Amino acid sequence: MSIFQEQYDVIVVGGGHAGSEAAAAAANMGSRTLLITMSLQNIAQMSCNPAMGGIAKGQIVREIDALGGYSGIVSDKTAIQFRMLNKSKGPAMWSPRVQSDRMRFSETWRLMLEATPNLDFYQDMVKSLLIKNGKVEGVVTNLGVEIKSKTVVLTNGTFLNGLIHIGEKQFGGGRAGESAAYGITEDLVRAGFTSGRMKTGTPPRVDGRSLDYSKMEEQPGDDNPSKFSYLDTTQPLKEQRSCFMTYTSLEVHDVLREGFDRSPMFTGRIKSIGPRYCPSIEDKINRFADKERHQIFVEPEGWNTCEIYVNGFSTSLPQEIQAKALRMVSGFENAKIFRPGYAIEYDYFPPTQLKHTLETKLVEGLFFAGQINGTTGYEEAASQGLIAGMNAHLKINEKEPFILRRDQAYIGVLIDDLITKGTEEPYRMFTSRAEYRTLLRQDNADFRLTPLSYNLGLATEERLKRMEYKLKESESFVQFFKETSLKTEEANPILEIKGSSLMTQPDKMFKVFSRPQIDLEDILKFDKVQEYIKEHDLDEEVIEQAEIQVKYSGYIEKEKNNADKLNRLEDVKIPENFDYDKIVSISIESREKLKKIKPVTISQASRISGVTPTDISILLVHMGR
Known part of the structure; x- marks a missing residue:
């Protein structure tokens, strides 16, 4: 007899940023929800830098908050510093960012989830899915427990067949100190999904008591700090902790090069692609050999801990090389290493296999959110989790799906980019990805999104x-x-x-x-x-x-006028089973891509890489427009 005596509406697999937002959204909308995670102690853990927001990412956190998600509230409650970035530019570029207390961040998330009605928890590893006649029916855990559900949201982060690299050493793991998840990738591939591998990395952490801050540039928070959440339940900081900045040098670069022959990046042991806009220190000095120095941001991990995050020094070099090079950085001469940096490879599933709702095209009721879709970043993951959780609830209640357009939210841009264009490297949001960024400001996310979410029953x-x-x-x-x-x-x-x-x-x-x-x-x-x-x-x-x-x-x-013109094409729907092979005047490349992506509207079809304006005109003619 199973320990679970009932069928859930939504099962969320994974307790990271995506999983936490998905579980909260589905439960708050009224679905009986189960969050399954390998470690209840690490819910919404900040695996990498202890910060939320930043360029474009701050806008996403504001949007999550406007929709009724938790990320903005948790960020405010656990912030140790607030800065509004790009304040010297126009408001479309203003981006809020907080430095967070990493331990309190995870604790606050867990306590908020535990206070959420309709939400249950279970600690175990999910190893396979229950799929019947093209529809998901639940999950099977590592302990052999079958749990039935109407929908399942997979938010596995970097855990799917995760492999950690430090120099010539490699071992399985989802992140340092935690085991990888096995079985799901193989299960999905058998079901017809295409998978791939991606890489990300993290820098060493050091003892802040061993650093000489007098040799660094101080970076205090704003004089008049703001906050993320639009609600009055959180308050701006009255006290803040400073971050600091220092630099590498040619001597540091020379020491790092000593380990290149043992670097998994250069020896071929790492075959997957890492985030282009957050390269490792060895990648930076290799690609930008003409630069004499690179910035290092010294970020405290909390109010009371002495642990420091060395932002800008992500690496998978041997740990003795990491330590030797780091101690040549100004202010780090006597640095004590808490834990070395490492790279991690993991499985992902190209997001062109998804609908705009983040439901998979192959298996009904199965949703993907976060790094499983090829993204990087807490904010990108959390926003996908929120949308997946909302749409899982709406699906089982036979209601219209919730889909955000590109002119409505950065979240809309993110999801449309993923499912229309796909990604072959970890996707990160930038303001430049949004063609309507003057409309998508951090200050007006509540105007744009709260009424929509309130009508669905999520925003209060x-x-x-x-x-x-x-x-x-x-x-x-x-x-x-x-x-x-x-x-x-x-x-x-x-x-x-x-x-x-x-x-x-x-x-x-x-x-x-x-x-x-x-x-x-x-x-x-x-x-x-x-x-x-x-x-x-x-x-x-x-x-x-x-x-x-x-x-x-x-x-x-x-x-607004430009968006309105393009949105007219959003109203031109393409029939679900449209036969592109009948249109011989469209190129073979375009036909193959249209068949693969299966765009829902003419507007989406026009954004597919390789589909030309002529192809769109021909398509409109065949649709009788």
Whole structure:
């Protein structure tokens, strides 16, 4: 008799960032959910750097929060430093980032999951899936326990046949100190899936008490720190820990080269592809041989621990080479190594085998999220988990799937890139991947996504009301700018200081404030503005939102119009069993790719690599458009 006496609605396999968000989403929407993980002590563990957010990634965390996910809340509760990156650029580039307390991060995630209704836990390794007539029916664990479920979400991270490399040594593992997961890859390949191998790596950790910070550049947090979550349940930091920066040198590079003949990267033992935008230190000095130094970011792992994450020194070189080279870095002369860096190879499944819902095309009810899809990064994984969990719930309740367009969210860009273009190297999100990044700012994720999620039953009423208040107050503030005039004697002194042309007659605030030379600090100098803010008790979020709407209204409107034009093609659906072989005027390459990806809309078909505008025109003609 099984210890599980009932069938679950959703089983989530893996307790990392993707699995945690998937389990929370499905359970909060009302599905009976089971989270199976190999270690309940390591739920949502930060396997690599102790930080959330960053360029484009911060926007994703904001989107997860706006949809009702947990990542933003956990990040706020466990932050030790907050920085808004790219503040010198336009708001489309502003990206929030927190340095996290790694131990508290995992603990907070677990406690929040344990407080989530409808969610059960089980510690074991899943070794195979129960599949019948092309539909998933549950899982089988390493202990031989069969657990039935209507849907299954696989979020296996780097554990599928994971292989760890340190110099000439290699051993199985999902990450340091934890065993790899075996059986699932082979099971899926037998079911018809295509698999591949990818690589990622992590740097050594050191004892912060052994470092000389006087030789490094201090990197404090923001003077006026913000936070991730739109809810009032988390508060900005009142105290912060600094990070530091130092550099490698030619001498460090020479020592690292001593180990190249034993490096698994250069000897061929590692055959898979690693993340292009987060290369190992040996890869950096090999590819950029002309550079005399590389940045090293010294990041504390928490409030109270002395453990330090050496960002920028990811490596799989022999551990004695790691230590020798690291101690030649300025400030690290007496560094004590807690644990060496390593590379890890693992199985993934090319994401072109998925639908936009993250359900697999081959097996009904089976969803993939996170590194199993070829992505890298906590934020990318968490966002996929959230969407997979939502869609697993919607599927079993026979409701319309939740799919985000490219102009609605970075999450939409991420998923569309994966399933339409695929990836042969670990996929990382950048602002440059989004063609509508002026619309997809970190400050307006709640406007874009909270109403959608609330209508599905995930985002709470509290979130919706907070968003509606912010929207109403910011729109009223913008309207005030449009209706209120400034006299020349009020505006010209500031315009002259800022090098902007002087006014010859009174003009509306909106027009004056939209000048590129005028910033928020200048706007707040006007008495009328201060009186309005005081009268309506406006908070910083509302003020910032109004400023962006005033200063970038032209760009925002132009991008909306472009998105609307392209979205018309999203409305042109391609029949599910469309026979591309009948269209002989489309190239063989295009036909093969269209048959493989099976695009749902003409817009998606147009984004497939190798499919030309001519092919799309021919396709539209054959569809009677």
